[in-house]
Amino acid sequence: MVGKACAGLLAGGVALLVLGALAFYGRAVVLDEQAFADRAASVLTQDEVQDEIGLRLAGRAIEDEPDLAQLRPTVEAAVADAVQDPQFPAHFRAGTQAMHHALFSGGSVDLVLPGAAADIRAAVPERSRALALLSREDPSLFHLGGGGVESGLVELAPDARRAASLAPVAIVLGLALLILAALRAPDRRRGARRAALALAVTGGVLVAATTIGRAVVLSTFDTSHGDVVVGTIWDTFLGDLRLWGLVLGAGGLVAAAVLEPGARGAWRRPVTRALAPCGTPGRLARAAALVLLAAALLWMPEVPLDLALVAAAGVLVFTAAAEVVRLSFTR
Template identity: 60%
Template sequence: MARKPGWPCAVLLITGVMALMLGGLALYGRHAVLDRSAFADRATGALAQDEVMDEIATRIAVRELEANPSLAARRPVLEAAVGDLMREPRFPGEFHAGAKTLHDALFGDGNLAVADDGSGTMRVRVTSLVLPGAGRELQAAVAARSPAAARELGPGDPELFSLGGGRLESGLVQAAPHVRRLTSLAPLAILLGVVLLAWAAWRAPTRRLGLRRVALGVALAAGATVAATSIGRAVVLSTFDTSHGDAVVGTIWSAFLEDLRLWALALGALGVIAAAAFEPGAPGTWRRLWATVAAPSGSALRLVRAAGLVLLAALLLWMPEVPLDLALVVAAGLLVFSGAAEVVRLAQRSLIR
């Protein structure tokens, strides 16, 4: 019997893993970002961090001063009143409502959103985070400390930020309404990935080897997701030169993407355990795999290794915490694989006896 060529199986495996990974990312995006309530809940959860609350207080005070320069002489009164506002039990609810309005503006089909300014409704910029109802409370808090300052305070609800200032940011804002339609293909992508992986396993020399390859492919996709979140977080935080900014952005990043990293770690662990269960191999198999990676045969694999070493050197110079994080994840994966494989071998021996 002629031996089946190996490249179709490799193409099926790689394509299936990519489809599964893209479908999983789209499904997570629909759950964590595109869902209106989940988006607002995650954004509001960031208020538990003191640095986030300090940043919001600073933004409210600065924007009020920019809108009403006459308040500059009464800045201490304004800042104290903003503190009173943020200690109100209703403030998280107002922030939650503002996050929902921002979500509608970003991912809805319209160009305008509606907010309450205390005297009715008003049209606000589509990509602004406005705190509906907070304007009345801020007015009352300032009046309680200084009636004269309250008279100089402008009407309307506080605005924390607006999106769309630069070319990249504006492009992302314009593309946001189309994201929902693209992510609706997530179930189809996942189904396609499962079919392609099943086909790759069926074409393998043995079913056990095919299933092991599929499990390792899923584990590698999960590992790539973990690496992407680690590198992305480090890149974003590198644009801030203060610990305060790092804490604020890091909290927001974790609120929306920390679950993705945890799910990827869990999926990667299941993948390596499944690979060990399907075909554990002889003790020390991972050493031979490491030797193959360290000294690959063939020009293509050597070029891939060279590119990987250059990337690793760049990461060590730019953001040294990322290679350390990834090294710990890889080491944990090897330990889980070795432990699971040993358990499977012992179980097989006990069944034979």
């Protein structure tokens, strides 16, 4: 059994490691201007993303000049040609870089596509009336900060950059707590196994966070086209975080199996205790977990199924590693 103090150290270590991993990943992928622009430009390989950008640009052009509504097919065709032009990714990348800089420097946050206006006009037939109506100013794809929540997030962006600089501190403190928890164990092997399992839990939390977050975001869109576009953007920026979690979780499970494989089926005992806890607090926690699971199954059924598959894969990895270790010791 794990004592309360040891359990507290393990829980604190996992929490700090999760926060540190999120901050470190955010620094590498979101806060870095070049990395952000590179990933943003890479989504243009998806046809649905190109279609969405084309529809937005054509719609904004008609909003700015209502007379273009009668020439919508011409405008949409010209915009589609400009978006599919080999030069467009460079315009898009330059625009995302400028938007990123404005976001973290406290300026107005607009995704303006430099050079796109000239490309759109060049794609319009010379004798078309649309050529005289189209603006020569570079179009803005969208503006951040239109609502209360969105404006609040924009205002917090500079603070997020400063907070992310503490990522190494959080990771070091998290590892220190796991080491302290390991030192409180009856022996070093069992302590190291607890720390390894805590690392596996950290990976599991990262996987769960990305899975649930993706499902929540996609639930706000009611069309398959919107799901594809948003899903592509999410996977481009946060797909690697899920991979990090899977690798960390698998590594922690393998390390735990190597440190103390136990007898066949030994992993079932802690699972059984978790599913059938003793005492009022444990039973209340189980009841709350079951309610949350039921709500998730009704709201976004793919999330529990996905996490169940990940958990099953973790059990298989742990069992396989433990079996290999047991075979090695019996020889």
